[in-house]
Amino acid sequence: MQTHLAPEYAGTPDGEAAEAILRQCVHCGFCTATCPTYQLLGDELDGPRGRIYLMKQLLEGGAVTRATQQHLDRCLTCRNCESTCPSGVQYGRLVDIGRRLVEDKVERPRGERTVRWLLREGLTSAAFGPALKLGMAVRPVLPASLQRKLPEPPPPQAHHWPNRPHARKVLMLLGCVQPAMMPNINSATARVLDAAGIQTLVADDAGCCGAIREHLNDHAGALADMRRNIDAWWPLVEGLTAAGQVEAIVVNASGCGVAVKDYGHALQGDADYAEKAARISSLARDISELLPDIVPALQQALTMRRTRLEADTAEPVPLAWHPPCTLQHGLKLRGGVEQHLLALGFVLTPPCDSHLCCGSAGTYSVLQPELSLQLRDRKLKALDAVEGEAIVSANIGCIQHLQSGSARPVRHWIEVLDDALRAAS
Incomplete structure (x- = not known):
């Protein structure tokens, strides 16, 4: 995609980085087929290709409006489009640049600025722990919308x-x-x-x-x-x-x-x-990524357990598996958890839409609650078709988000493995 940077961006680190990414895009539209927000909204500007056009317009000195900001805000940054893109467009880096530049040009409403400040400062503050404990103590009397955000007490x-x-x-x-x-x-x-x-x-x-x-x-x-x-x-x-x-x-x-x-x-x-x-x-x-190295030692510990309990023929434990977007699209780690946990006695089965985002996406579930809940419910419906005593994932945001609407427990896969090892000790 040929881009002519406006003078204010020419020669700047953000401008040059964005231009290099934009030049990789060939307008093919493959990304729209796997974009969760495009699937929900059906608007070209709420898919990667449309957002790329908006960012190109910004970088070339075109008009930037509140609508531009909202279309970029609605992106989950799930990077599914990166896994789909045949040209290797680094969309995640591009949208981070685009959002920063739009933020400099479009002032948000006061309410949005306040919520974003509270998230930015509150979640990263040392006071978050005590505040969460207080919230958990009064959880039964809180509104349902707030109860969904609070976890159950830890084991x-x-x-x-x-x-x-x-x-x-x-x-x-x-x-x-x-x-x-x-x-x-x-x-x-x-x-x-x-x-x-x-x-x-x-x-x-x-x-x-x-x-x-x-x-x-x-x-x-x-x-x-x-x-x-x-x-x-x-x-x-x-x-x-x-x-x-x-x-x-x-x-x-x-x-x-x-x-x-x-x-x-x-x-x-x-x-x-x-x-x-x-x-x-x-x-x-x-x-x-450590599993290939540590599985043999863990197998030995779990084999000792099976010998003691005389349960060598026990069936593998079925679990419903939700691979986070950050694991499969961000880190490009696919299949490893399933493969190595199978060697340890667990069968992890993903849902039919395993490539799609659950709607958590960090603070997205707070900033875009309507879209986030639609994506969560669609993901849980797909997971309901998968056998398993629990749903397991690999990212706290996904775990908390799915648990807020799931009848089954949602856990990190490392916790399930830890339970098995503790039973063997």
């Missing part, structure tokens, strides 16, 4: 962290929301890795990965989050502490994993952090 084992030392060590990103909303995901990850002979370390000063601020158009704040995390992790990455050197930075929320693996790109223009950021990105691993 008793949620805070049990293994303390055995191991020669192999990894860092883990706890995240900003997850420790308060679903702490068992983090502790279950540490327990599973402990069973495989890997010690999990945490840097106390690390926090939000930066994705929340980035997707709410606070680019400077997102970069500050990234730099803070790099500073917190660097002593363990370099082996400068008594704990020694870590071999990887493990992330168990695929949405955060996409962000951390992008640190090298995001900070490539920062002379003080570019090299460190690239190193951090190279060490980042979604927890599923």
Whole structure:
């Protein structure tokens, strides 16, 4: 797609990056077939190709309106279009640039600005945990719309962290929301890795990965989050502490994993952090990427259990599997969780529309509730056709969103594996 940048964008980092991405697009429209918002709304401007035209118009100096902003807001950034695109258009990066530039030209209504500020500052704040506990305490008297956003109280084992030392060590990103909303995901990850002979370390000063601020158009704040995390992790990455050197930075929320693996790109223009950021990105691993290495040790533990219980012929446990967009389209990790959990006695079956977004998409479920709930209900209808005692996923946002409308429990797959290992111990 030929683009002639307006003078205000010519020669700027955002302008040059956007132009390079736009030139890859050949207008084919394959992306519209897999865009969730286009499927719901049927409007070309609510699909990737239409949004690309809007961003091209912006970059060439054309009119930018409140409608332009709304069409970009309605994008889930699920990146399904990237998986579909035969030309390799990096739509996710393009829409982040487009939103930032539109934000500079179109003033939002006061109510929207307030909600976005509260999300940006509240979800990443240390006060989020206490506020959530208060909300959970009064959950029964809250309106249904707020009850949907609050998780059930965590299980008793949620805070049990293994303390055995191991020669192999990894860092883990706890995240900003997850420790308060679903702490068992983090502790279950540490327990599973402990069973495989890997010690999990945490840097106390690390926090939000930066994705929340980035997707709410606070680019400077997102970069500050990234730099803070790099500073917190660097002593363990370099082996400068008594704990020694870590071999990887493990992330168990695929949405955060996409962000951390992008640190090298995001900070490539920062002379003080570019090299460190690239190193951090190279060490980042979604927890599923460790499965090929740890499955043999976990198989041994689970085989011991089957021997003791004389249940070698037990049928595999069926689970309904929701692969998050950030896992399959952002991280490009497909099939690994299903393959390796099958070796551990679980059959994960995806629904017929497994490539489509569930509507969570970070803060999207708050900012676009009507579209988000339509996508959630469509996803749950598809999952209802899949056998399984529970629904499992790999991202806290998807888990919380689906649980708000599901009769079955919705969990992270690492929690199910942790339960099996605890039963074997």
